[in-house]
Amino acid sequence: MTSVAAAIAGVLATGDPRAKIAAARKVARDWRLGRLDWRFDTPMPDRPARPAEPELLPPSAMPRRGKGSQHGRIALVHAIAHIEFAAIDLAFDIAGRFGGTFPRAFTDDWLAVGADEAMHFALLDRRLHALGSRYGALPAHDGLWEAAGDTAHDPLARLAVVPMVLEARGLDVTPATLARVEAAGDAPTARILRRILSDEVRHVAAGTRWFEFGCAERGFDPQATWQKLVTQHFRGTIKGPFNDSARDSAGLTREYYAAIAR
Known part of the structure; x- marks a missing residue:
């Protein structure tokens, strides 16, 4: 039986987006159905495969997104899609x-999170x-995979930074993004964002629970320990405003982040 x-x-070696979606869903399904053996006999790559596009730039070199225009809406959806694409690999x-x-x-x-x-x-x-x-x-x-590389040696550091900082930030910013999309009358995008926000609470909860x-x-x-690891391994800053109610629902209480927030 395959491990x-x-x-x-x-999955990590698959760069084409549609093929990665199919591979991710198949692995999650095969695991759920008992078709894979619980063995860890294969090393993970230092970096996952990536498609030829999009062009990857440093965060500081990213162009500003226009707001209110069709191009601005496309740029917003594209940026969120890229985050979700990287999140499959994470x-x-x-x-x-x-x-x-x-x-x-x-x-x-985590295989259920990957399927999400x-x-x-998609x-x-x-x-x-x-x-x-x-x-x-x-x-x-x-930037998301840089965080993975910085924490590849330590499961607690990975849990502290990826689900408990990066994905928790999604809990903070998505409601305001959702409000802007709804105000613009874009109901299809709003439905997707509401689904993502609901699922992200479970993902942050999984990270917090295993941490x-x-x-x-x-x-x-x-x-x-979380404060120490975030200070050591997260390159950004912990800053509000915070969606305290969603964070509380995920078990990520203010006792974690209030002391180091800016």
Whole structure:
């Protein structure tokens, strides 16, 4: 029987967006149906495969998005689609890289998250086509995978930075984005954003739950450990405004982030 690690590595080695969606869904389904063996015998690549487009730029070199225009709406949907595309690899990588150090339920959670991210990307890619564009038509940045590279050595650091900082930031900013989209009368994009926001609460909850599990195993205080790891491994700043209610629903209480927020 194929190992789950080998199947995950296959997702990470797939660059074409539509093929990656199909691979991600198949691995998540095969795992759920017991068709993959819980073995971690295949190393994860340092970087996942990427399509020829979009052009990847440093975050500081990204062009500003216009607001209110059709081009601005396309740029917004494209930016979110790119985040979701990268999130597919982030979810599968954390399962394949660190699954052997956690109980089997860890793999259950992160392959389910990866399937969610693939679904989000598929919805946004379809929306881009409806708006007369496509994924890859605009440049994007590679900041999300930089965070993965910085935390590839430590599961607690990865959990602290990716789901508990980067994805939690989505809980903070998506409601305002959703309000702007609704005000512009773009109901199809609004429906997608509402689905993403709902799913992100579960994703942040999974990150927080497994972070606390790992801290308990090591005898670490979770809030103090999170603050230390974020200070060491996150290149940005923790800044509000915060969606405290959504964060609380995910178990990411103010005791984690208030002390280091700006």
